Amino acid sequence: xxxxLAVHRLKKGDMGGxxxxxxxxxxxxxxxxxxxxxxQSLAEDVVQETFIRIYHRICFYDDMRPFEPYLLRSVVHxxxxxxxxxxxxxxxxxxxxxxxxxxxxxxxxATEDMVEFAQLKEEIYSALGKLSPRQRQVIVQRxxxxxxxKEMAEELSVAPGTVKWLLNGARQRLRMLMGMExxxx
Amino acid sequence: MKPMTPHQIxxxxxxEHTPQHIHLSNGILSQIRKDQQKTMNTRRTxxxxxxxxxxxxxxxxxxxxxRAIQRLLGYxxxxxxxxxxxxxxxxxxxxxxxxxxxxxxxxQAVLDAEHTLIDIQVENLPAPSSPxxxxxxxxxxxxxxxxxxxxxxxxxxxxxxxxxxSGYRRSMAFPAIPLSEDxxxxxxxxxxxxxxxxxxxxxxxxxxFTAAPPDMTVFPxxxxxxxxxxxxATPTATPAQQTTAQQxxxxxxxxxxxxxxxxxxxxxxxxxLAGGMQTAATDFHISAVDSIAIHLHDAAGQDIPLEEDxxxxxxxxxxxxxxxxxxxxxxxxxxxxxxxxxTVDSAWVDVPVSGVxxxxxxxxxxxxxxxxxxxxxxxxxxxxxxxxxxxMAPNGxxxxxxxxxxSTVGGLVLMDTDHKILGGGGGxxxxxxxxxxxxxxxxxxxxxxxxxxxxxxxxxxxxDLPELANPTAPAALPAACMTQAAWRSALQSSNxxxxxxxxxxxxxxxxLDPDFYYWVLIAKLxxxxxxxxxxxxxxxxxPDSSRIIYSDQTGLQLYDLASGAQTTLAGTTRSDRGALWxxxxxxxxxxxxxxxxxxxxxxxxxxxLSNPDGxxxxxxxxxxxxxxAQAWLPDGENLxxxxxxxxGSAVSVINILTRKVTPLFNIQYVNAGVSVSPDGxxxxxxxxxPGDRYAIYVSNLDGSNKRLVVDSHPIVATVPQxxxxxxxxxxxxxDTSVSENHAILxxxxxxTCQIIPLLNLNGYVSTWNP
Numbered sequence: 001x002x003x004x005l006a007v008h009r010l011k012k013g014d015m016g017g018x019x020x021x022x023x024x025x026x027x028x029x030x031x032x033x034x035x036x037x038x039x040q041s042l043a044e045d046v047v048q049e050t051f052i053r054i055y056h057r058i059c060f061y062d063d064m065r066p067f068e069p070y071l072l073r074s075v076v077h078x079x080x081x082x083x084x085x086x087x088x089x090x091x092x093x094x095x096x097x098x099x100x101x102x103x104x105x106x107x108x109x110a111t112e113d114m115v116e117f118a119q120l121k122e123e124i125y126s127a128l129g130k131l132s133p134r135q136r137q138v139i140v141q142r143x144x145x146x147x148x149x150k151e152m153a154e155e156l157s158v159a160p161g162t163v164k165w166l167l168n169g170a171r172q173r174l175r176m177l178m179g180m181e182x183x184x185x
Numbered sequence: 186m187k188p189m190t191p192h193q194i195x196x197x198x199x200x201e202h203t204p205q206h207i208h209l210s211n212g213i214l215s216q217i218r219k220d221q222q223k224t225m226n227t228r229r230t231x232x233x234x235x236x237x238x239x240x241x242x243x244x245x246x247x248x249x250x251x252r253a254i255q256r257l258l259g260y261x262x263x264x265x266x267x268x269x270x271x272x273x274x275x276x277x278x279x280x281x282x283x284x285x286x287x288x289x290x291x292x293q294a295v296l297d298a299e300h301t302l303i304d305i306q307v308e309n310l311p312a313p314s315s316p317x318x319x320x321x322x323x324x325x326x327x328x329x330x331x332x333x334x335x336x337x338x339x340x341x342x343x344x345x346x347x348x349x350x351s352g353y354r355r356s357m358a359f360p361a362i363p364l365s366e367d368x369x370x371x372x373x374x375x376x377x378x379x380x381x382x383x384x385x386x387x388x389x390x391x392x393x394f395t396a397a398p399p400d401m402t403v404f405p406x407x408x409x410x411x412x413x414x415x416x417x418a419t420p421t422a423t424p425a426q427q428t429t430a431q432q433x434x435x436x437x438x439x440x441x442x443x444x445x446x447x448x449x450x451x452x453x454x455x456x457x458l459a460g461g462m463q464t465a466a467t468d469f470h471i472s473a474v475d476s477i478a479i480h481l482h483d484a485a486g487q488d489i490p491l492e493e494d495x496x497x498x499x500x501x502x503x504x505x506x507x508x509x510x511x512x513x514x515x516x517x518x519x520x521x522x523x524x525x526x527x528t529v530d531s532a533w534v535d536v537p538v539s540g541v542x543x544x545x546x547x548x549x550x551x552x553x554x555x556x557x558x559x560x561x562x563x564x565x566x567x568x569x570x571x572x573x574x575x576x577m578a579p580n581g582x583x584x585x586x587x588x589x590x591x592s593t594v595g596g597l598v599l600m601d602t603d604h605k606i607l608g609g610g611g612g613x614x615x616x617x618x619x620x621x622x623x624x625x626x627x628x629x630x631x632x633x634x635x636x637x638x639x640x641x642x643x644x645x646x647x648x649d650l651p652e653l654a655n656p657t658a659p660a661a662l663p664a665a666c667m668t669q670a671a672w673r674s675a676l677q678s679s680n681x682x683x684x685x686x687x688x689x690x691x692x693x694x695x696x697l698d699p700d701f702y703y704w705v706l707i708a709k710l711x712x713x714x715x716x717x718x719x720x721x722x723x724x725x726x727x728p729d730s731s732r733i734i735y736s737d738q739t740g741l742q743l744y745d746l747a748s749g750a751q752t753t754l755a756g757t758t759r760s761d762r763g764a765l766w767x768x769x770x771x772x773x774x775x776x777x778x779x780x781x782x783x784x785x786x787x788x789x790x791x792x793x794l795s796n797p798d799g800x801x802x803x804x805x806x807x808x809x810x811x812x813x814a815q816a817w818l819p820d821g822e823n824l825x826x827x828x829x830x831x832x833g834s835a836v837s838v839i840n841i842l843t844r845k846v847t848p849l850f851n852i853q854y855v856n857a858g859v860s861v862s863p864d865g866x867x868x869x870x871x872x873x874x875p876g877d878r879y880a881i882y883v884s885n886l887d888g889s890n891k892r893l894v895v896d897s898h899p900i901v902a903t904v905p906q907x908x909x910x911x912x913x914x915x916x917x918x919x920d921t922s923v924s925e926n927h928a929i930l931x932x933x934x935x936x937t938c939q940i941i942p943l944l945n946l947n948g949y950v951s952t953w954n955p
Contacts, residue, residue: 004738009696009703015214016696022210030207031199040203051213056346057377105191112188125198143191 003067010058022051025068029075035144036079036136038129046079053078072145076137083133098135101127105143204583204619211596258500259403260450260457264295264302264356266406266500271298271364273397282390286809287311289373289388292354296394301339301359303371303392305329306831308352309809312779312788313380325375331359332370332389339369349829349855350787350811353377368393378787406504407449409460409648434538434566434636441466444512444529444644447505453654455516457494459501461508462532462644469536471510472637477899478530479512483650484523490876492517517875522652529644533595533637541565541633545575545584551624553581565636568594578617581624585617598635601625665880665896666938667931672897672918675931675940683711683932683941689909689955690730694722695927695948705735707746710953712945718744719751723763726952727770727797734764734773734797741775743798754799761793765814768821773797774805774814774841792826794841805841816861816868825868829855836870836888850888858904861886862911869894869905869914881905881916883935894933902931909955912936917949 003024009017026047033043033050054061054074061070104127108120128136141147189197259269267273276294286309293304331339341359355377362369373388446460458481462471481489491514505511510532543561559572571589578584586599597616600606605621667675675681688710697704697717705718707726718724721742724735733744740757741764744750754761760778767773772794779788792806792814806812811829815836818825822842827834833853839846852859854873861868867883874880878898884891894914895902901919908915912935917928927947933940 015217018217019210019214022213026207026209027203030203030209031196034199034203035195038202043203044207044209048209048213048216051209052216055213055217057348102191105194108194109189109191117189121194121198124194125202128198140195144195146192 007058007061007067010055011061018051018055021067021071025071026051028068029071032072032075032140032144033079035128035140036076036133037083038136042082043079046082047075049082050075050078069145073141073147076140076145080133080137098131098139101131101139102143200582204617208615258406258504260406260452260497261295261401261403262452263304264293265358266497267295267297267302267403268299269297269403273297273401273403274394275397275401277393277395280390280392282388284385284388285309285311287376289376289390291371291390291392294392294394295397296362299361301331301341301362301369303329303331303341303357303359304354305357305371305373306352306354307376309789310351310353310376310379310787325377325379327374327377328355329357330372330374331362332372333362333366334368338372347831347855348378348787349831351789351809351829352831353787354831362394367395402453404450404452406501407451409446409449433540434536435468436536436566436638436640437464437466437469437534439640439642439644441469442471442532442534442640442642442644444527444646445508446527446646446648447508448501449648451651455518455520455653456648456650457497457513457515458527458648459497459505459511459513460527460646461505461511462529463508463510469534471532472535473533474510474512474529475531475533478532479514480528480530481514481516481520481525482528483520483525485521487521489520489525490517490874490878491515492876516650519653520650522650524647525650526645526647529642531639531641532644533639535635535637536566538565538597538633538636543572543631544628545631546628547575547577547584547624551577551581553577559586563633565597565633568636568638570594570597570633577624578619583617583619583624584629585615587615589614593639595637595639597633597637600632600634601629602632602634603630663893665893666935667881667895667897667902667916667933667940669897669900671938671940672900672920672931672942675942676920676923681941681944683943687908687910687913687932689953690726691915691930691946691950692724692726692733692952692954693930693946693948693950694724694735705733705744706948707733708946710943712943724951725764725766726954727766728768728954729770730954732797734766736762736764741799752798754795756799756802763814765817765824766797767817768819770797774817774824776812776814792824792839805844806839806846815859818861819863819865825849825859825861827852827857827859833857833873834859836868838886849886850884860906862907863909864911867911869907871903871905874898879903881914883914894935903928904949904951906950906953908932908953915950915953918942 003021006017006020006024010021011017029047029050030040030043033046034040037043037046050071054071101124104120104124108117108124111117111120128139131139138152141152142149258266261267274296276291279290279292281288281290288308290306290308291303292306293302295302328341331341333339339359339362341357346353346355369392371388371390371392373390375385375387442462442464444460445463446458448459450457450459462474464471476491476493479491479493481491483489494513494515497513501511501513512529541563543563545557545559547555547557555577557575559575561572563570563572568591572586573589574587576585576587588597590597599616600618601620604625606618690707690709692705692707694703694705703720703722705721705724706715707718708715718733719735719737719742721735721737724733726733731746733746734754735742735744736759738759739753740759741754741761743752743754757775762776762778764773764775773796774792774794777791777793779790789807789809790811790813791804791808792812793802794805795802805824806826813827813829813834815825815827817823818838823838823840825836825838827836833851833855834857835851836849836859837846838849852870852872854871857871859868859870866886868886869881869883872880872882874896876898878896879901880893881895881902882891883894894905895916897918902916903919904917905914906916907913914933914935916931916933918931919928923929923944924947928949930943930946930948930950931940932943
């Protein structure tokens with residue numbers, strides 16, 4: 001059964017349609033959420049909440065659209081909301097920026113050395129953990145969901161150039177705003 | 186190694202830190218069913234309720250007599266809980282903005298010390314200007330914002346929403362607006378479900394706030410006194426539930442749990458009760474109470490329908506400390522004043538298990554996706570668990586075990602305690618885990634560490650219900666023909682043969698295994714001569730039973746039963762649904778959705794007339810409403826249709842020659858289907874009863890002489906159709922104890938209330954011809 005028909009069934013009130021969609025996408029959705037929450041059980045909560053939200057709004061879902069990107073983008077939004085509600089997520093004394101993670105990803109994707117790859121992967125995981133959830137969102141949208149900067153700009157309701165700024169400078173700006181590193185911009 | 190893309194790298198990182206076997210379905214569906222009260226007798230239903238369990242009766246004094254403590258929290262109908270620690274403010278007057286037929290209304294706003302609560306209603310959603318617009322990846326899913334004078338933008342959370350195709354209503358909770366601000370602008374970037382276009386700016390609606398009048402209705406949240414009996418702290422498990430000395434899994438006795446009502450709100454037309462299940466024990470956890478296990482009986486012994494209201498949980502969570510399985514219910518319908526009893530039949534508890542283990546040998550070289558027959562039976566506290574199969578994860582990092590267990594076992598936790606585990610879990614029928622490191626070599630020693638079980642308790646507490654201030658509250662319902670008990674009795678009855686003389690041809694649709702695509706089917710009433718026609722739905726059979734028109738992804742399809750020839754009706758698309766043959770078979774009426782061509786897309790819906798081959802299409806009803814064609818009257822000159830709206834469905838009849846519309850009656854269910862009796866004098870339709878219970882009524886054409894035919898909650902019956910002789914209805918019954926995915930076609934004789942389940946026929950009937 002394709003996603004379109006599963007959504008159609010769901011729109012008719014048939015919960016079997018939702019079960020199919022959950023079975024099909026829950027693993028990837030949890031992985032997407034985990035990249036932002038860095039907490040497995042929180043990631044599962046996020047995915048649960050996202051599916052429930054989709055269920056309640058399914059009558060407005062355009063079933064000509066592919067379901068997977070719609071779901072995963074919704075997961076990203078929910079994960080971010082949850083993280084911003086819970087706070088206490090980042091320490092400002094780390095020198096990690098989204099672009100550093102992007103650089104690590106580029107290096108890891110270029111290497112053919114297994115040992116170096118494993119090390120880089122560890123570094124990426126660790127570095128992700130030091131980003132704010134919003135910065136993780138940007139990384140996940142750009143590199144995991146493979147959204148274009150234009151799509152990201154639309155999702156984030158910002159000008160396309162702002163996405164680059166978000167990828168590179170958000171943290172520096174935050175530090176400056178908090179008076180922690182004056183002229184560093 | 187082959188280089189990986191950034192996506193693959195991130196995916197691998199995420200996979201390493203999340204379980205390979207994730208089973209969220211049960212939790213999600215359970216939560217939705219709780220939210221919606223759309224319970225269809227889930228597997229978790231404790232059908233065999235055992236009233237033998239110890240009964241804890243917590244007697245409460247009359248809250249209207251005891252010294253009620255009015256807290257700062259209060260309840261505003263339609264808004265929710267508000268904090269009255271500072272003076273409340275509200276919208277000076279309702280505001281609306283129009284563009285063409287489309288209206289955005291701000292119905293209500295209440296400002297308290299913590300929130301700005303705003304209720305928005307959108308009517309007459311615009312249709313997309315072109316299918317191209319609709320098919321772009323641009324449907325609006327943005328929520329409104331609030332903009333203050335200094336340009337600050339507030340983002341809100343949404344709690345509830347209702348949709349009816351041509352419009353919606355949404356409640357938003359924004360952060361508090363400073364007292365110094367008496368105005369704000371509600372910015373609606375786009376209308377949900379519509380297609381924003383570049384030349385259409387956001388809706389900006391100025392709001393003006395003022396002090397709430399002293400007589401504004403705010404119902405106090407009343408503390409109920411501490412229950413007179415507390416749960417026992419000392420375990421008193423029954424001997425039958427103990428395991429052997431080596432095995433330990435203590436199933437709590439019912440008297441270790443208690444039902445507490447801690448808060449109470451009395452409104453004009455009912456009461457809201459807040460409380461839940463709690464325990465003093467620390468060696469188990471009460472995880473949930475199924476909504477169908479909660480009952481309120483008034484002083485006259487009448488079963489009062491209840492609606493769970495989880496929108497209040499956040500507001501009341503601080504008020505219900507110690508409660509792990511909260512219950513917030515509101516009464517629906519009238520009740521007798523006086524001492525009422527709230528009963529919880531059963532609750533789900535999670536208990537730790539130790540000493541229950543078995544060895545599993547995956548062999549020397551286990552492979553991803555490999556399956557093993559396990560066939561291992563363990564007894565845990567009197568529950569027999571049969572592990573049937575095991576399967577290795579696709580990436581080889583863990584195992585999933587399938588098991589069979591009594592329906593009162595909701596799940597169990599199985600671990601390999603000899604090796605580091607990354608995570609695990611499961612639901613009814615399966616459990617699994619993922620190793621943190623490489624899959625271990627050799628025989629694995631697996632241990633059951635936890636069990637989720639449903640225990641019966643019959644916990645009760647009493648509360649004095651007040652006189653209702655609103656005399657218009659709905660009266661008690663008469664008994665229906667088909668109740669849950671009558672359905673169960675019919676299922677077990679040996680007298681389920683179709684009466685002599687009752688027959689005919691059914692055309693229906695049904696999602697078929699294994700892919701659950703909808704198929705158009707035809708069969709005799711007794712199930713004979715079944716035939717799969719085509720993939721599609723909403724089929725109807727011509728009056729001479731020679732042709733079927735149904736809907737599929739490309740449009741309306743005309744199928745000739747004799748030749749098997751199929752043609753697409755010219756000029757139709759997938760947005761055209763529900764074709765209805767006129768009584769003489771010379772024309773059809775159908776519903777046309779917005780130009781997007783999407784099924785169920787929001788926006789105006791028209792009713793179209795045409796020849797059966799699709800020629801001569803002309804609009805019969807065309808406006809900004811969501812109009813749905815329902816049934817022809819036998820004269821062939823009048824068509825019954827419904828208009829979806831915020832209050833449900835308005836039923837009308839339109840004369841196809843004069844276009845004169847005659848309103849008939851209203852149904853409080855937005856998705857109601859209506860069928861006209863063969864003599865044209867009566868209708869049968871779906872309705873939603875208080876407590877969100879699905880029901881089926883029969884009434885005269887004008888809605889008078891309304892008779893409740895089906896009220897079988899939590900069994901759901903839908904889509905009623907008349908027999909050719911007008912004496913019977915055929916309905917689709919969802920009973921998950923019989924089938925998880927298929928609706929059972931069922932006959933109900935209106936005169937005698939005889940119920941005949943047709944266990945060999947599943948689906949949704951749209952035509953029953955002689």
